[in-house]
Amino acid sequence: MIRIAGVSKTYGKGANAVHALRDVSSLFPPGTFTAVMGPSGSGKSTFLHCAAGLDRPDAGxxxxxxxxxxxxxxxxxxxxxxxxIGFVFQAFNLIGSLTVRDNILLPARLAGTKADxxxxxxxxxxxxxxxxxHHRPGELSGGQQQRVAIARALVTRPDVVFGDEPTGALDTTTGGEVLSLLRRVVDQHQQTVIMVTHDPVAASYADRVVFLADGRLVGHLDHPTAAAVADRMTHLAEQGAVRC
Structure with missing residues (x-):
């Protein structure tokens, strides 16, 4: 499982300081699919980077x-x-000179191990x-490239897969296919998936949505529907406008 306890992260100092995360705590049990949402500037990317070990928190x-x-x-x-840890990014991040097979096997190769x-x-x-x-990424559609990225994330049997807007560059139909694939990975293989998204429809594929605002965890929604997520996001946006 992933356990985040009292995590804070600030960029810059003095008057220019940006408090990206403020005392955030959350638990992500194994075999669950969680979406992380919030208005622009709420701290979603920093949350993902700290949870995935890509950045170090200042506290917690x-x-x-x-x-x-x-x-x-x-x-x-x-x-x-x-x-x-596996990663799936919006921009796919595949190596164009490598075949699909070699892109998928790259994490094992970098780790100096042989994939099962x-x-x-x-x-x-x-x-x-x-x-x-034996195709190269340039010969694939966007949806196929994201499938390569998902396979690459899974090939080492990671404890958790992080998705950073994994359907943001895809059309609605293709994005739905990719989200269905992530859902099956959780249901059939008990994989843990944590996905940052701005899309209520994408979030509805998750078991739970956690909401961030101004760097703080401000609530969660279990068994989400797209309508319920959109309603919660509207309220967060309105609250932000009132504070401004």
Missing amino acids: SVQLGDVDLAKLNERKLTELRRAR QGWFKQVVAEVGLTDRL
Whole structure:
């Protein structure tokens, strides 16, 4: 599981300081799908970066299982991310000169390990890429490229997969297919997925939505529907306008 306790993060100093996160605590049990939402500037990206070990909080702790990420040096943190954390980004972040197969296997290669070939074949089949392994990213549609990114995130059997607007660059139909794939990964393989999104429809695929505003955790919604998420986001936006 991922446990975030009392996490704060500030960028800059003095009058120019930006308090991106303020004493945020949350728990993400294994085998769950969580969406993270909030208005622009609410701290969503910083939350994801701290939870995934891409950035270090100024205060508080982030634990992956029984490991406190703050106690790891950069080398150990890099090794942990390669072995236990998967990433899916809006821009896919594939290497254009590599085939689909080599892009998927890249995390194992960087970690100096060999991927389980049985698991590799299963993942490739489940994301629908069996007949695309020798293609390069430029020969694929946007949805297919995101499927490659999801397979790459899963190939090392990580403890958690983080998604940063994974459907933001996709059309509605293709985005729905990618979200359905992430939902199946959670339901069939008990994978833990934490996804930052601005889209209420995307959030409705999750088990739970947590909401951020002004760097603080301001609520959550279990078993979300797109309408309920949109309503909550509207209220957050209105509250922000009143504060301004």
